[in-house]
Amino acid sequence: MNVKNYIAGIVLVFYFGLLGYLYLGIGQGKTYPAKPISIIVHSKPGSAIDYMARKVAEIARKYSDVAFVVENRSGTQGLVAMQHVLDMKADGYTLLGVTKSFVSTVMVNKSKVSLDDFLFIANMVSDPEALISNKERNFTSLSDIIEDASSGETTQVWIGPGTGSRDHLMAMKTWETLGINATWIDYKSGPQSILAMLRNESAVYVGNPADIKGKTDLAVISIASDKRLNALPDVPTFKEQGYDLNESMWRGFAFKKGVPEEAREYVTKVLQDVVNDEEWKNYCNETAVFSSFEKQEEFTKRIVQETVETDHYLNKAGLLVSYVNKSSIHLLIVFLIVVSVVFLLLFAFNKFSRREFNYDQVIGASILSFSLFFYFQTTLFQIPETVNITSPALIPRIWIITLVFLSVILIIQSKTKRKQPVKATPGTVLIIIALLLAYLFAMQWIGYFFTTPVFILAAMYLLKYRKAAFMTINAFGFVLFSYFVFNKLLHIDLPLGWWFI
Amino acid sequence: MGILNDLWLGLQEFGQFLPILMMFIGVIIGIVVGVLPGLSPSIGVALMLPVTFGLDPISALVLLVSVYLASNYGGSITAIAINTPGTPGAVATTFDGYELTKQGKPLYALMTSLTASTIGGLVGTIILILFSVPLATLALSFESYEYFALGVFGLTIISSLAGKSPLKGFISSGIGLLLITIGFDTQLPFSRFSMDIPDLADGITFIPALIGLFALGEIFYSIEKGDTVKVEKTAKVDLSKTLPVKKLLQLKTIMLKSSVIGTLVGCIPGAGGTIATFIAYDSAKNSSKHPEEFGKGSLEGVAAPEAANNGSVGGALVPLLTLGIPGSASTAVLIGALMIHKINPGPELFNKEPGLVYGIFVSLFFANIFMFFVGLMGNKLWIKIIAAPKSLLYPIILALSFIGSYFIQNSVFDVGICIAFGVLGWLLKRGDFPTAPVILGLILGKMIEENLRLSLIKGDWIDFFTRPGSLIIIVLAIVSFFMPYIKKKLMKKGV
Helix, strand or coil: CCHHHHHHHHHHHHHHHHHHHHHCCCCCCCCCCCCCEEEEECCCCCCHHHHHHHHHHHHHCCCCCCCEEEEECCCHHHHHHHHHHHHCCCCCCEEEEEECHHHHHHHHCCCCCCHHHEEEEEEEEEEECEEEEEHHHCCCCHHHHHHHHHHCCCCEEEEECCCCCHHHHHHHHHHHHHCCCEEEEECCCHHHHHHHHHCCCCCEEEECHHHHCCCCCEEEEEECCCCCCCCCCCCCECHHHCCCCCCEEEEEEEEECCCCHHHHHHHHHHHHHHHHCHHHHHHHHHCCCEEEEEEHHHHHHHHHHHHHHHHHHHHHCCCCCCCCCCCHHHHHHHHHHHHHHHHHHHHHHHHHCCCCCCHHHHHHHHHHHHHHHHHHHHCCCCCCCCCCCCCCCHHHHHHHHHHHHHHHHHHHHCCCCCCCCCCCCHHHHHHHHHHHHHHHHHHHHHCHHHHHHHHHHHHHHHCCCCCHHHHHHHHHHHHHHHHHHHHHHCCCCCCCCCCCC | CHHHHHHHHHHHHHCCHHHHHHHHHHHHHHHHHHHCCCCCHHHHHHHHHHHHCCCCHHHHHHHHHHHHHHHHHHHHHHHHHHCCCCCHHHHHHHHHHHHHHHCCCHHHHHHHHHHHHHHHHHHHHHHHHHHHHHHHHHHHHCCHHHHHHHHHHHHHCHHHHCCCCHHHHHHHHHHHHHHCCCEECCCCCCEECCCCCHHHHHCCCHHHHHHHHHHHHHHHHHHHHCCCCCCCHHHHCCCCCCCCHHHHHHCHHHHHHHHHHHHHHHCCCCCHHHHHHHHHHHHHHHHCCCHHHCCCCCHHHHHHHHHHHHHHHHHHHHHHHHCCCCCCHHHHHHHHHHHHCCCCCCCCHHHHCHHHHHHHHHHHHHHHHHHHHHHHHHHHHHHHHHHCCHHHHHHHHHHHHHHHHHHHHCCHHHHHHHHHHHHHHHHHHHCCCCCHHHHHHHHHHHHHHHHHHHHHHHCCCCHHHHCHHHHHHHHHHHHHHHHHHHHHHHHHHHC
16 A cells, blocks of 8 residues: 555545534524524625624624624625525524615616515614715805805715615705705715715715714714714704704614514514613714614514605606616527628628638627627617716727727638647537536535535546546545635635535 | 834834734735635635634734735735636736746746735835825825726736737727626616626626636636646756746846835725736836747746735725725725724824824734745745646646635626636637736726716816826826837837
């Protein structure tokens, strides 16, 4: 026996040990809660809702037998996180962090995910919307803003992140309440908006009180809540100035519908304990938010009301149209037509100029087809008339026209290749690609730890590597290595597979 | 001297057991994060953030900035070794770094990259300490007009990346620019070109696309050529041949210049280190005595982007600490960390908490030096990996790319994107189309579109030319675009 065989043996022993460790504990325990409860958060670590979820998890240790673990799944304005929760079992072990922006997200995206699929169990905090301006403007109250809006020759500009976002809707609501005219410019992100405010580019920035922390040039003019914030005792509310406007970004938790009653009760109880904890009050003060605990009934009622209101303002802004007004099938047919026409033309061109097809031409024609197909899609864009934007088709069309032009030149210039691109064996590549797809598919079902060694072994075999001991060390050793790095060092859980959990 | 006093305060704050330990841990984790494809600096910092909740503010921030710094270096290792940029900032390093590996001189590239990264990091830190206040003014003066101009400037670099056929280079960048328009419109909450596919609504996730295009594309291409079955030609070359110090010294001007470029571009919020690496690469090529070596294994071509990349770390901290504005994805997480530790970044921070701010600066300094030594030891390991047979290595790279793409958003669709871009990269490579311009298009497309459209709402086309900032950048762009052609003409005349 050789040293490498011993090593291979040891690697295998560790591998099976790891499998046992990972899979034998699953599914034990009968009474709820038997395992940690994950909190799915729709944004990256460090964001407001992420911090809240982590704070809850931290305080909940005092009141819960099992841990709460925060998991970030960002993307598509929260739809990714919502969809993930709906994909999981309604067993009470997956909690979703929810915010008010979800109400408009599902409407604007016309997504299949609906708020009705969720059980909103507790509202935790409300973060009041605030009007912020540069101190150079000398605004101290709402009446200063009104005066400025009606005196200037140019329309007052309000900014913030997003069109159709909560901040945008807040701006529209405020204009209505104050009876002024102003325009909204979307600065894409909070930081870019704040930069613009620091340059004093616009009159008002719609944000939250925490946005001005540390920024001495900015001031909060008014907040849209019932009472003043402890953190900002000098800032008046809308109500104090005679305007009935209440608008806050709430953050809370929801389960997928169909969750066992005991789970709902248990988690609600823990959350209630958290809210009553002294540490929670400190957290609310530091982050300039109100603790606003509401149980399922009230919380759901609030969401129903806000859905109606959001619908009204989104309609007013003209944001309930969509670019997608053709189905996938419809588009596929268009695409196939475009491809056939382009390649027929290419065929005709080659016949006419007595050339043979070559690789550059095929690439050129493919790019041409895709570009024309994209152009067709830009003609379907519907632009709401009410918002102040430039055409969404402008930039894509610039790129498309450039690509069309360049690929036509490529097709015309290309000559039959002097030599074929090396001795090519694309067969192996195609098998590798198929193998990758199979790996991807299988991993979702039976998990990372079973599929990965199989994939690596198969790929090595395909590439004609034949030393059994090294193959074993490589394939199984890699799994051990990745378990150590991802699960242990970086705290990312590699998937165990849908069949087992 | 105020600064010396503050630095002394910072040193006292940093010079305790826990912060120093966190620096060591941070540098090592950062290199690991950088090496793993898919884990970018921002993801690394985000992953470490929850760990810092229990630490005191200085230890927490030292850990995070060390991870940030070292991951920017770590990305270059895989870029050089296996043509897989571990981080977006390492894309430009593949151009010459991987070429050197193919020529059997991986240590040349690795040493250059390590030295350049360290120098870049140190220069960035020094600039941060000395000039953060004037630099904050620069960061603040950038409006949408200047961002647009900077994006266009970035695009002109294609002319020096395109290689043999400019036409093919332009087509490649066009592909990237068009593909990045898929997903949410920059001004409306509607998705473009997503063809009713829910997963495509958010567009193409950048990092899986990057991994696919470079790592998978290269692997597919070399499998097709039969590289994996051939006897390793590198076996004859001594892979552990080290780089003579003299050669490193020759690179000092390029490293210093690129570090400064990196720091300046890094401090512009939203521009970021990746754009800085391309600009530094381009400027190094334009000023080089041997521009013809770029893309064929030039040491200058490795030094420039790496120095810029690590220089950008110091730069990115400028707007974060002085204005309270996160300039990059990584600093967006850092600002979260600051808030959580009850620190409000902004103009007052330097007066209120000099110990903390300067403690971070001092830690950056030491982290750079520590990173250099860890890198030296690491190089011995990377060489062994490079020497492994391709048929053993490729399956592992494929599996790593796979998890790397998956973990950005826990999304199977992203892995699909990675594979699709792998196929795209392979098809392009077969036809001699350069793949780097595709990435450049993907990086710059959003920035160009967002800022052009915002500028057009605020003003008019003419504003791009009447504002001094954007005008200067546009002129630079034009010069940079035509420079390679002018140089070629001049050289022909000279001959």
